[in-house]
Amino acid sequence: MNWLKKKIAQHRRERNRRGLKDSAYQFVFNETLEGDYVCFDCETTGLNPARDRIVSLSAVRISGDRILTSQGINFLIEQADAISEESIKVHQIRNQDLQQQQAQLLSEEEAISRFLHFIRGATLVGYYLEFDVAMVNSVIKPWLGVELPNPRIEVSELYYELRAKEHLYGVYQPAVDLSFEEILKHLQLPNFGQHNAFNDALMTALIFVKLRKLQQTSL
Amino acid sequence: MAIEQHYQFLQNVTPFDRLPESQLMAIAQTFDVLYYPKGEYVELSEPCLLLVIKGVIQEAQDGKVMAKYANGAYFNETSLLRSETNQASVTQYKVLEEAILYRVPQAVFLETLQSFAEFKAHFYSNIVDKLNAWHQQRQRVAATEVMMEAVCSAPIQPLVVVNADASVSEAARQMVQNKTDCCLIELGEAHESLDERWAILTSTDILRFTARQFEEDSVPSALEFRARDLANKPLQTVHELDYLFNALLKMTRFQIDRLVVRREKNNGEIAYSGFLHLKDLMGVFANQSALVLLKIEQANSVEDLAELSNQLDDLVATLHLKGIKVHYIAKLVNELHRKIIQRLISLLLPEGLHSKVAVLLLGSEGRSEQLLRTDQDNALLFVDDINADEKRQLWDFSAAFTQAMLQLGFPPCPGGVMLNQPTWRQAQTGFKAQLRDWLDKPSMETFMHLAIFADAQIVFGEEALLDVQRKFMAQRLTDTPLFLRHFAKVALQFETPVSFFGGFITRQSEKGAVIDIKKGAIFPIVHGIRVLALENGIKECNTHWRIKALMDLGVFETAQGIELGETLNYFNGLRLDAMLRQKDNAAPGQAGDSELNNDVALDDLTHLQQDILKQALQVVNQFKSFLQQHFKLRELL
Known part of the structure; x- marks a missing residue:
């Protein structure tokens, strides 16, 4: 089965690559490097990738036990429309905050372009990564004609596997609370407090590092 | 904004909290986060400063635990600051509790150190302290740890017992055979206490005996003379599990060179197991306190003693640094203070008066609780029948003594509790009258005097002089029970x-x-x-x-x-x-x-x-x- 999965993945990657409009971004399809992980998270104006936009984006690289926060990226992105009240309540980035940091704001294309360089050859790690990837894809698909080809690791999935192993009942599917807070609590990791893209990326990275350690020891 | 929590973390860590915001931000930018599960060692591929976000790290140097670091602490600064890496010692950081750490690159730390004097001062004073402490510890660890070890860890000479009728020659022969210089003689009388039943004969006694034989013809030969008639009583013993320094104190107090070591047998009965010799004890000590003791004995002037008493303060600091309980330090230091004072008195007081006086230490010195010389509280009692000439000598002595004590570094007592004051320099009857007066007229002042006197300990002279006053005071207290209640209120x-x-x-x-x-x-x-x-x-x-x-x-x-x-x-x-x-x-x-x-x-x-x-x-x-x-x-x- 594994070879089939691999084959399909390769095929998709290939089809994806044929769509690339700008040859300067050929590097996006560079070979994946062993042991190179990037954790990323974005805050958005809403939960619909088709309509909503990225407000801030953070990513940190993980090297073994070390989370390289010093070399991470943190972008704030300019917005064409005012950010809605509901989403401000979630990420606490106000329209005013964007105005105040005008100088540091990046255009959407610039931010995503730098992001693509940053994650070159890396495996992406995230919590409900699908959504974040979809948000990025919604930018690059119309622009570059491709979707993010990087392999992905979903930490909630890793966590579920770990918890599921605690039950040795074969087909029994345990109910595991996969909320971010619950995972942090169960793994006894510190909650750095306020949700923002950087914090979430950092904490997701910690979850990933710890889960991987636990996997190693349980093997 | 993104590094807000790094910044907030730093703000709460001394001495980072002394840095300006911009510098904190700059440092926070360089943070990496490290994760270690329990039981692993923190391996550093390159030098860096580490801060604990969560968890516990234990530092060990050459296998010896030096420190533990928990939430909000920083570590490994020593290796960043030390110019030459100390190859001789290996520092290991073990993760005692799953840890998340921040890592600051060495370059950033050193640069901050150079730019901010106050920040630097903190680390340097800290590091110097730490290094000093570490060096001193390495130098003195042997000496002070030995102090706190049990008697049985010192070399104990074998127990030699000769029977009650043995001659001096027989005793000497057995001592030589066992390669030791003393023996016990069982007197065979069923006295009530074990220590009473035994006597000790040492090579010194035999030496004196031989000298006497040479001088006096009437002394019988060693073959005939019974060993028990030369032997000393009572025995001074020490339990084999007692601290070595208590053994030293005992030898000092009784001016003897040997203690008999006792231990409990399985049936709970006490038995003697050997001799602890001063020279062996000195061998294992080989540190200041033991040397000070010897020097006190050799001191021949107030100047000599003054120099010694200054050394005692260093001894206190060292022992305290080592974490020895203050109560034990006080015990040791006060014993040494007493030796100094005794030596001082014997230098100053005419021999003829030795049996007619009692010099008392009062207050904290009397309680053996004075660590550094904070004040001198002392008193002089003397017998009632004393002639004018002797009285004059005593007055001269009290003036000279108070002066010499100042020279030894004991500051004057602000309340004037010193033996050059009339109140604290009295004949037996006079002082008794004064005690009665104090007890009968309670006031804050008399309470203070009585409190000071209640802690009186004899340091030189006739114990009986103090006992009389003690008994008198106890009697008055029983007669007037209300007094103690008022006295207690002072607390x-x-x-x-x-x-x-x-x-x-x-x-x-x-x-x-x-x-x-x-x-x-x-x-x-x-x-x-x-x-x-x-x-x-x-x-x-x-x-x-x-x-x-x-x-x-x-x-x-x-x-x-x-x-x-x-x-x-x-x-x-x-x-x-x-x-x-x-x-x-x-x-x-x-x-x-x-x-x-x-x-x-x-x-x-x-x-x-x-x-x-x-x-x-x-x-x-x-x-x-x-x-x-x-x-x-x-x-x-």
């Missing part, structure tokens, strides 16, 4: 510096918020225990021994007594810390000792120390309410 006169809500009650001084640890914490315990000891007729003067005696009498629960003793140790430790700090800060050449006060600055205490202090002050409050109930002080007013 409550100062407020405990902790508020109802558990916060400190402080006073502002140039050192910031301070607490007078003596008034607020030490005095109530010491005085309360003193009154209880008087009430129960306990002869001991040291507060710890009094507590022990009170526990034995059932006045306290054992747990309560131990808690009180440890609490007192903690306060005295803080007080000693503060005083050593004051001494260090005193300008050279200045008479630093007289400046010492009892203020403990809260800024000098770590969070942990402050927490313990609060709890300890609660113990003081509990003890005060115990006193209130015990002496029914509420009804007194």
Whole structure:
């Protein structure tokens, strides 16, 4: 089965690559490097990738036990429309905050372009990564004609596997609370407090590092 | 914004909190996060400073645990600051509790160090302290640890026992055969105590005997002379599990070179197992305290003694640094102080008067609780029948003694409790009359005098002179039970510096918020225990021994007594810390000792120390309410 999965993945990657409009971004399809992980998270104006936009984006690289926060990226992105009240309540980035940091704001294309360089050859790690990837894809698909080809690791999935192993009942599917807070609590990791893209990326990275350690020891 | 929490973390870590915001931000930018599961070692591929976000890290040097770091602590700064890497020692950081760390690159740390003087000062003073402590520890660890080891860890000479009728030659032969220089002689009389039944014969006795034979013809030969007639009694013994330094104290006190080591047999009976010899003890000690003892004996002038008493302060600092309980340090140092004072008196007092006087140490010296020379409290009692000439000699002595004590670094007593004052230099009858006067007319002043006298210990001269006064005082106390209740109330006169809500009650001084640890914490315990000891007729003067005696009498629960003793140790430790700090800060050449006060600055205490202090002050409050109930002080007013 594994070879089939691999084959399909390769095929998709290939089809994806044929769509690339700008040859300067050929590097996006560079070979994946062993042991190179990037954790990323974005805050958005809403939960619909088709309509909503990225407000801030953070990513940190993980090297073994070390989370390289010093070399991470943190972008704030300019917005064409005012950010809605509901989403401000979630990420606490106000329209005013964007105005105040005008100088540091990046255009959407610039931010995503730098992001693509940053994650070159890396495996992406995230919590409900699908959504974040979809948000990025919604930018690059119309622009570059491709979707993010990087392999992905979903930490909630890793966590579920770990918890599921605690039950040795074969087909029994345990109910595991996969909320971010619950995972942090169960793994006894510190909650750095306020949700923002950087914090979430950092904490997701910690979850990933710890889960991987636990996997190693349980093997 | 993204590194907000890094920044906030740093803000709460001393000395980073002293840096300007921009620098903190710059440092926070360079943070990486490290994760280690429990039991792993922190491996550093390149030098860096580490801060603990969560978890516990244990530092070990050459396998010896040096420190533990928990949330909010930083570590590994030593290796960044030390210019040459110390190849000889291996530092290891073990993860005791799953840890998340921040990592700051060496370059960033060193650059910050260069740019901000205050920040640098913190690390350097800290590092110098740490390194000093580490070096001193390495130098002295052997000596001081030996002190706290048990007697049985020292070389013990074999026990040689000869029978009661053995001749001197027979005893000598057995000693030589066993390669030792003393033996026990069983007298065979069924005396009540074990120590009474035995006598000790040493090579010195045989030496003296031989010399006597040479001088006097009437002395019989060694073959005929019975060994028991040369032997010494009573035996001085030490338990094999007692501290070595207690053995040293015993030898010092009785001026002997050998102690008999005793141990319990399986059936609980006490048996002798060998001899502990001073020269063997010196061999294992080989440190200052032992040397000081020898030097005291050799001192021939006040100047010699003054030099020695200055060395004692260093000894106190070293022992304290080593973490030895203040109570033990006090015991050792006071014994040495006494030796110095005894030597001083023998230098100053005409021989003819030795049997007619008693020199007393009062107050904290009497209780063996004075660590640094904070003041001199002493008194002189003499017999009633004394002629005018002798009286004049005594007056001369008292003046010279007080002067010499100043020279030895004992500051004058502000309350004038010194033997050159008429009140504290009296004949037997005169002093008795004065005691009665004090007991009959209670006032704050007489309370103070009585408190000081209640701790009197003889340092030189006739024990009987003090015993008479003690008995007199005890009798008067039994006759007037109300007196003790009023006396006990004095323990409550100062407020405990902790508020109802558990916060400190402080006073502002140039050192910031301070607490007078003596008034607020030490005095109530010491005085309360003193009154209880008087009430129960306990002869001991040291507060710890009094507590022990009170526990034995059932006045306290054992747990309560131990808690009180440890609490007192903690306060005295803080007080000693503060005083050593004051001494260090005193300008050279200045008479630093007289400046010492009892203020403990809260800024000098770590969070942990402050927490313990609060709890300890609660113990003081509990003890005060115990006193209130015990002496029914509420009804007194």
